[in-house]
Amino acid sequence: xxxxxxIHNYLVALNRYLSRLQKHEADDVLREIESHIxxxxxxxxxxxxxxxxxxxxxGFGRPRELADSYINHIQLGAPPPQGFAAIKSVxxxxxxxxxxxxxxxxxxxxxxxxxxxxxxxxxPESVGIWSYSGGNSIVxxxxxxxxxxxxxxxxxxxxxxxxxxxxxxxxxxxxxxxVLKPNLQVNQ
Amino acid sequence: MEKNDTxxxxxxxxxxxxxxxxxxxxxxxxxxxxxxxxxxxxxDYETMIISEGTLYPLLDRLKREGLIDANxxxxxxxxxxxxxxxxxxGKNRLTELTSRWRxxxxxxxxxxxxx
Numbered sequence: 001x002x003x004x005x006x007i008h009n010y011l012v013a014l015n016r017y018l019s020r021l022q023k024h025e026a027d028d029v030l031r032e033i034e035s036h037i038x039x040x041x042x043x044x045x046x047x048x049x050x051x052x053x054x055x056x057x058x059g060f061g062r063p064r065e066l067a068d069s070y071i072n073h074i075q076l077g078a079p080p081p082q083g084f085a086a087i088k089s090v091x092x093x094x095x096x097x098x099x100x101x102x103x104x105x106x107x108x109x110x111x112x113x114x115x116x117x118x119x120x121x122x123x124p125e126s127v128g129i130w131s132y133s134g135g136n137s138i139v140x141x142x143x144x145x146x147x148x149x150x151x152x153x154x155x156x157x158x159x160x161x162x163x164x165x166x167x168x169x170x171x172x173x174x175x176x177x178x179v180l181k182p183n184l185q186v187n188q
Numbered sequence: 189m190e191k192n193d194t195x196x197x198x199x200x201x202x203x204x205x206x207x208x209x210x211x212x213x214x215x216x217x218x219x220x221x222x223x224x225x226x227x228x229x230x231x232d233y234e235t236m237i238i239s240e241g242t243l244y245p246l247l248d249r250l251k252r253e254g255l256i257d258a259n260x261x262x263x264x265x266x267x268x269x270x271x272x273x274x275x276x277x278g279k280n281r282l283t284e285l286t287s288r289w290r291x292x293x294x295x296x297x298x299x300x301x302x303x
Contacts, residue, residue, distance in 0.1 A: 029244075029248070031270075032270045033240075033244065035267050035268060035270070036223050036224050036240065039269070059241060060240045061239070061241035065241070066244075069241065069242075069245035070248055073245065073248070073249040073252075
């Protein structure tokens with residue numbers, strides 16, 4: 001087997017085992033390891049020795065073990081981003097239904113908020129936040145007729161409020177999806 | 189003699205396991221290094237020789253924890269290389285770990301010298 005074939009086969013095997021990572025992460029790992037292998041071979045030749053890719057590859061260990069070293073600390077060791085610590089304990093068992101359910105819920109609610117923010121500019125009488133039962137109950141919505149016997153709380157200010165809330169919800173949902181995604185792939 | 193070598197190797201491995209994070213960050217404190225350069229740097233220290241398979245996943249973990257940063261760079265006609273450097277969070281962590289390490293060394297020295 002030629003030098004290039006040995007390296008190619010190693011990288012192909014490693015790529016297969018890294019499939020649990022997101023593609024751009026796996027590509028980055030492969031690119032770095034390939035660069036290291038060829039640099040190390042160049043060094044061997046510069047020192048007057050014969051290129052020995054097998055000895056360089058030996059330093060990395062078997063592709064599966066190397067891939068596991070990358071993946072294990074993502075699943076077990078690395079902390080989630082700041083503010084997401086609470087989902088650390090549940091993320092290992094995340095299912096497709098939970099993942100897509102959270103995405104649909106988060107993005108749908110955000111879109112609704114942004115839509116009502118815009119609608120408030122066109123139909124200010126029909127959109128807003130109403131207070132019921134002396135403040136014990138709150139209704140947010142878009143109604144054909146203004147709600148009777150209740151006070152709309154925010155008026156024009158509902159628009160910036162809902163836009164900011166919608167934006168924050170998009171960011172929050174995206175953050176949760178990013179944390180859950182690698183574990184979703186493991187369970188597939 | 190062989191038994192002694194094995195025993196030393198086990199001791200070194202145990203020591204490295206607990207201190208590798210500190211060692212890697214210490215090796216980066218003077219400036220950015222790429223993986224092969226870092227391995228070569230550590231080879232100058234008898235008890236700190238590690239393999240590629242240990243180094244790269246550890247660098248990846250430190251990067252995910254925000255302690256180091258990584259950037260691809262290409263100089264002249266060389267291959268592109270991924271350089272690692274300490275972040276400000278990494279520098280703070282290195283200061284903390286250095287302090288704990290020195291405390292441990294003082295404690296062990298005191299125990300060894302106790303009569």
